[in-house]
Amino acid sequence: MSKLEDLVRPGRVAVLTMELQRGVVGDLSCMPPLAAAVAEAVVVANTARVLGAARAVGVPVVHCKAAFREDRAGSYDNVPLVNALLKNPKHLLVGSPEAEVVPELGPAPGDLESERLHGMSPFHGTSLDPTLRSLGVTTVVVTGVSLNVGVTGLVIEALNHGYHVVLPRDCTAGHPLAYGEAVIENSLARITTLTTSDELVAHWD
16 A cells, blocks of 8 residues: 555545635635636646545545634734735625635535634634544645645644645645745645645545
8 A cells, every 4th residue: 555545545534625715716816816826727626526536435525714704803913915805894704705615616515614713724723623633534635725825834734733744736726836836846745745636536536
């Protein structure tokens, strides 16, 4: 059994999507350049194939989402990028269409969601870690955006929590695309197990 095959064996693995939301990379995107990069790299379609294969063999899918209350309670003002986005009073409001997962990805019945109001990682101050541990998960497959900040933070926090991390490189992107590829090659390749959507689907088929 290969290392990858062992890591993604059903019963020990979950797939996480990171901010693949309508208001981030979808039809209601507040960041058109990132949305364009995701479209060019076919991230959503590649991720949809991975999620379909995962669900078919009982691998949990968890959608990690960012959202904000209209009164901003529970959110900090310590991130310049986020502060700029929050100048729009309707930015990614809890329960809004913008906060929804892009429809190509679900959520399907049985999918789980982890929504955060603050920070740059879905592990901090959420139920993501206890949820994964309750499912017996020891490996996370990380998909989504962006390689500039969010995915990199997710990977590092997952490692800090003791999880193995598998990164299908065609299920994530940064802006510009070349920068995202540089992050993978020069940073994430050293701390994750790299793969592709085709390899994951083949394992779960």
